[in-house]
Structure formats: C-alpha cells, structure tokens
Amino acid sequence: MPELPEVETIRRGLQELIVGKMIEIVSFDTAKSFPNNRSDVNQFLVNAKIKSIRRRAKVLLIDLSTNYTLVIHLKMTGQLVFVNNMARFGAGHPNDSLIGVLPDKSTRVTFDLADGSHLYFNDQRKFGWVRLIPTAEVPNINFMKKVGPEPLEADFTASEFTERFKRRSKTTIKAALLDQTVVAGIGNIYADESLWGAKINPKRLVNTITNAEFKRLYKEVRLVMNLSIEKGGSTNRNYVNAEGKKGSYMDFARVFRREGLACTRCGTEIIKLKVTGRGTHICPNCQRI
DNA sequence: CACTTGACCTGTCCGC
DNA sequence: TGCGGACAGGTCAAGT
Numbered sequence A: 001m002p003e004l005p006e007v008e009t010i011r012r013g014l015q016e017l018i019v020g021k022m023i024e025i026v027s028f029d030t031a032k033s034f035p036n037n038r039s040d041v042n043q044f045l046v047n048a049k050i051k052s053i054r055r056r057a058k059v060l061l062i063d064l065s066t067n068y069t070l071v072i073h074l075k076m077t078g079q080l081v082f083v084n085n086m087a088r089f090g091a092g093h094p095n096d097s098l099i100g101v102l103p104d105k106s107t108r109v110t111f112d113l114a115d116g117s118h119l120y121f122n123d124q125r126k127f128g129w130v131r132l133i134p135t136a137e138v139p140n141i142n143f144m145k146k147v148g149p150e151p152l153e154a155d156f157t158a159s160e161f162t163e164r165f166k167r168r169s170k171t172t173i174k175a176a177l178l179d180q181t182v183v184a185g186i187g188n189i190y191a192d193e194s195l196w197g198a199k200i201n202p203k204r205l206v207n208t209i210t211n212a213e214f215k216r217l218y219k220e221v222r223l224v225m226n227l228s229i230e231k232g233g234s235t236n237r238n239y240v241n242a243e244g245k246k247g248s249y250m251d252f253a254r255v256f257r258r259e260g261l262a263c264t265r266c267g268t269e270i271i272k273l274k275v276t277g278r279g280t281h282i283c284p285n286c287q288r289i
Numbered sequence B: 001c002a003c004t005t006g007a008c009c010t011g012t013c014c015g016c
Numbered sequence C: 001t002g003c004g005g006a007c008a009g010g011t012c013a014a015g016t
Helices: A002-017 A038-045 A135-140 A142-146 A160-166 A174-177 A188-197 A211-230
Strands: A024-029 A049-055 A059-064 A069-072 A078-083 A107-113 A117-122 A129-134 A273-275 A278-281
Touching: A002 A049, A002 A059, A002 A078, A002 A211, A038 A129, A059 A135, A069 A078, A069 A135, A117 A129, A129 A135, A135 A142, A160 A211, A174 A188, A188 A211, A188 A278
Parallel strands: none
Antiparallel strands: A024 A107, A049 A059, A059 A069, A069 A129, A078 A117, A107 A117, A273 A278
16 A cells, blocks of 8 residues: 555654553454564563654554564555544544444454554555564564665755666666665655656666656655655555545646546646556656657 | 566456 | 456565
C-alpha cells in the first residue's frame, strides 16, 4: 500500500498519538504477520514504553524503552490504526467512530496500551509484517543495508540522484525509480506522477536519459512526494492514516488512475499500459519515447 | 553482477 | 447472480 508519503503521514500521526504510552497486552495470530515468539514479546514488548517513531524508506520503526524496536512494513494493504479510550478522552474524538469497528477480520496484531487505547496492525493481503528486534540491530537488517538515500532530505542533491540512477543503465527508468536500492520510498503512484511531471516516458532506458531530464525528475520526485505528505497521502484503495482517515493526494494526481481523462497540460487522453509488470499511466503526447 | 519474472495473499471489479 | 480472470500501494528469491 503505502509509499513514502503515506508511511510518513502515519509516522507523524503516531508521534502525536502513542509516544510515551505503555504497551500492556499484545495479541497476534499468524507468524507471517508477526514472527516473534511469545517469550520475546513478554520480555521486550509487554510493559515497554514507546519512546519514538521513526521512518526509513517505507519502513516504520517504533523505538521502545527496552532498547528493542518494532520494525513494520505495510507492503500493499497494511494499516496502523490507533483507537483511543473513550473513557479517558470522551466522545467526539476524531476516530471514535472506529470503536467497535476495529479489530476486524484483517487485524493481524493488536497492541493494547495501558491507558485503555489500542493500536491495530491490519493487513488484508498479509504481505506486511511486524518484527521486534534490538534497536542496535535495525541498521543490520538486509533491507536497511541495501536501501538508498532518503529523497526528501535537505542534503540530497540532484547530482547524487543522477549518479545513483546511472548505475542501473540497462533497465527502464520506471523500474529504476521503483528500485529501493537506488532511491528510497518511491512506489508505483509517485513514479508515474514524477515521470509525467518531468515529461519522461517510463519505458525509456536509463542510459538514454539526459542530465537535464534527471534534474527535472529529481525535482518532480521531491515536489510530488512533499505535496502528497501535505495532503495526507494517497488513498487509492485501503490506505488510511493513524486515525483511520483517508489521504487526499488522489484529488491532485495528474496521471495515476486517470486513464481516459484529459492530460491537464495538453488535453491528450491519459492511457494505461504495463511497464515491468506494473500498471503505468502516461500522457502519450507529453511523455514520448 | 544486472536484470526480469513469479510468488506471496485477499478482495474487488469486469466481462461473459 | 455466478464464475473466471485480471488486477491491486511492495518486496524477495530464483531464474536468465
């Protein structure tokens, strides 16, 4: 589901909602969604206090007072939704409509917090996972060792962006954008949106992209993902933030899921095609081969 | 090594 | 309404 802007939106929500709280009870069913055993949970998670919420690429990191960290990947349909305790906060809280709705059949892990509130990890397709590992081990997991730089960091430059793509010269620019080892956090929505903004056809091979085009693409990646964070992310299907609310970036999308509609730049009909196995949206006039 | 393809799951939508 | 197939925000392992 979520790409960088959606995960960042969830991170900001959880920062406000759960930092400082104590985890009291953890329930989970399948090892697929949460592979840790009960003994780890009892030792390092139960009675742990939530210290901070970090994000790296599309991964959320919940740091605990036990010096363990919950590492969470939402993949396609994962959600992390907080439901408060009405007795403490009273009716009228923004997500009190979720009381009695969650947990539901997609709930894989439930964290009951000591103040009576709850955090639910829901995941319809079961691709996502939660893992509990020592905080010091986080940088050593395979994904963290291989993942590329954060594209929205202030010190991430257009030349670094360009250099990293040039290592992947023989693949398509769309495949390279989706490759997390090149640059972190870009997924199918923002790849299409950025390529439209930079007027680059997604099937172009990386070694045909000019420096001027890379510079435009760099700017578009940052523009599009910053705008999406401002809009609370994209709700294409399942995505909701930490309060169970949808994001509104799709109202501003320029190609993604707009097939059959007019390009906002030239009026040509947006079409959908397949590039490296992924549904891809382009303006055939603005984004020529 | 670089690159592509299928697998992992459940649910929904579309055409017959 | 039913049924089959394609498709969905992402990674991996295994293949070429």
